[in-house]
Amino acid sequence: MPVTLQESLELAQKESAGGIGTLGERTLHAALKYYLQPDPAFHEIKVGRWVADIQDSWGITEIQTRQFGRLQAKLEAFLALGPVTVVYPVAAQKRLCWMDPETGETSPWHRSPKKKGPADVLYELYAIRDLLGNPNLSIRILLLEMEEIRYLNGWSHDRKRGSTRMDRAPVSLLGEVTVGAKVGYEALLPAGLPEEFTSKEFAKGAALSLPSAQRGLLLLHQLGVVDRLGKQGRSYLYRAVEQPKTPREEIVE
Structure with a gap:
């Protein structure tokens, strides 16, 4: 039976309090595992020499928040x-x-002005492009x-x-995008x-740093999502390749 994100968070917190092993996962990873598959009988399944986050009738699911390069060997085994x-x-x-971190004192919650979109995954996907x-x-x-809770331990004057x-x-699911097998990666192009366009324009539209945008465009070029037209000054000029019209994003009301 499906559960809400709030319910999945409560299940993850209960698991942690009960001392059940979570393989070093933090709250986000553990909560998403319950959201995607509420039955813990399908969690942490040994598959060959690896452990899958989830294995059920839909196949194997891995939740990865960063460092996709570490998944390479594991994915190769699972995909077979x-x-x-x-x-x-x-x-x-x-x-x-x-x-x-010294006193444990916390600040009031405030909303971050930073917002990310689907293109945020491009930097990570480059590591498993093959x-x-x-x-x-x-x-x-x-x-x-x-x-998100962060420690005040940085190097700037305000730490x-x-x-x-x-x-x-x-807290809540705002939407989702699913891409795969070189189909639908055009959904990672920002609107507008x-x-x-140049990599700088892509970076601005996708809310990415310039190095991340450049790496993402290199991947999209290899996937046939964008064409490289030449240069505008010292920057490459790109154009989106027309793709079949297939719905790829579902917005949750």
């Missing part, structure tokens, strides 16, 4: 067996709280409202820049791009 979905959570909206054509592989991007994230938790 059947369908695999990699779930990537994105903080489309975020509420933030700061904690002093697997993206596998018909068994799907990438499911969850656009979430999140709450925020370079700070360490303590934890984060999902000009017909011809």
Whole structure:
């Protein structure tokens, strides 16, 4: 029976309090595991020499928040067996709280001005680009409202820049995008791009840093989603390749 994100968060917290092993997962990962598969009998399943986050009748599901490169060998083994979905959570909206690591004092919650979209996954996908054509592989991007607690331990005068994230938790699902097997990656292009655009324009539209945008465009070019037209000054000029019209995004009301 499906559960809400709030219910999945409560289940994850109960599991942690009960001392059940979570393989070093934090709140976001544990909560999403229950959201995607409420029955813990399907969690942490040994598959060959690896452990899958979830294995059920839909196949194998891996929840990965960063460092996709670490998944390479594991995914290769899983993809040989059947369908695999990699779930990537994105903080489309975020509420933030700061904690002093010395006193434990916390600040009031406030809404972060930073917002991310589906293109946030591109930087990570580049690390497993050789697997993206596998018909068994799907990438499911969850656009979430999140709450995040960070330590005030950074290097700037206000101790925020370079700070360490303590934890984060999902609050609500705002939408999702699923891409896979070189079909549908055009859904990762931000809306409102000009017909011809540079990496700087792509970075602005996708809310990415310039290095992340450049890496993402290199991947999209390899996947046939964008064409490289030449240069405008010192920057490459790109254009989206026309794709079949297929619905890829479901917005949750």
